Amino acid sequence: MPLTAMAMSSHTIDLDFDRHHLWHPYTSVSNPLPVYPVCRAYDVFLELEDGRKLIDGMSSWWAAIHGYNHTVLNEAIVSQIQRMSHVMFGGLTHEPAVNLAKQLIALTPQSLQKVFFSDSGSVSVEVAIKMAVQYWVALGKTSKNRLLTVRSGYHGDTFAAMSVCDPETGMHSLFKGVIQEQFFAAAPACRFHEPCTERDLADVCLMLEQHHMEIAAVIIEPVVQGAGGMRFYAPEYLVRLRELCDCYDVLLIFDEIATGFGRTGKMFALEHAGIVPDIMCVGKALTGGYMTLAATLSTDRVAETICSGNPGLFMHGPTFMATPLACAVASANLNLLVSYDWQKTVLRLEAGLRQGLASCMEFTNVSDVRVLGAIGVVELHRPLDMAVVQKKFVDKGVWVRPFGRLVYLMPPFIMHDEELGILTAAVCDIVKTMQ
């Protein structure tokens, strides 16, 4: 490349075009907020076009647990791309899919034995819901075709997934008549380290008692409710919920898309409770943030019941099912995760977040500070002005993207204490100025 072209290439992202033609997540095209042009990402850094390097506090929405441009993950993709990028999964199979399924079955509880690969978290939730409905159809109980969930949940943006998101933050009124109406119980009120009493379960218990004949499954994010409010609740809640589901003959679906692969300090959040769902969704960190891939796991009982009914098949099959490139990088990512003491690493991050965010509790605009595993949350009394606060973070050299009243961090596991210190200090400084 000639020198002049190289010099120019540092300013080639057409922001004006972006502004006029591209949708970003949850944005207006007529009045878009500024977006920051990123040209490179490596380790825990996002490099902006103007040369600024930001310490990433978001892991690109829970996904990039091993940071960016990782040699091992890069090699896995390159070596797979030279064999095959993608082939259809109908009637064909391949080593990347088989290897990854073996790893997932080994990492998850013993009774989860069947794996359905799909292209995103939302789709894996759709698949889980379809499985639950088909299960009851196969048993001739066709009235059991609705879902029960708790408020403040988040399960994705497609229609069935959206139907089990929190009715308020999930904008159910906007799509009234289009999305299925599901049953909602109160969000678990018992905090992570607090005991869980019968009162905490009263609502979900009542709902099951009254409506179990219409309910196919309960779907819930175990221990951590993510995008619906970053709430951490007592694992005992899940123990009781499992008992209730068994008692009322309702399936239990765990959405581990955000919590899976170490984020909460356990490989899966369900390990805090020591119980097993009938169906479980994973995604986000599965490929280490390299490619989009998700999976829905189920027990033999669920899978075999579905296949014993009419039409004897599970009715789903995405074009890009089990795409080899994504499976190969996911395998490498999971091998990487189990190759070091990730649990100790997450504990180190937990201690750093706890210490670094503690001072926020003194600010008058802060209502709560909570940390679990590699997740740190500062909850404010009032929503922040996103445009203002985003710029402040970038100016401090960190990438943090608050939503509503929440400023939260979920750093890549490879982050050093020094970088984490800069990140938490930036959060405290900025929250302080917003009082």
Ligand SMILES: *Cc1c(COP(=O)(O)O)cnc(C)c1O
């Ligand atoms: C992000 C998320 C989803 C949706 O995943 P996408 O890949 O964005 O479709 C579903 N459930 C939970 C708990 C999530 O955090």
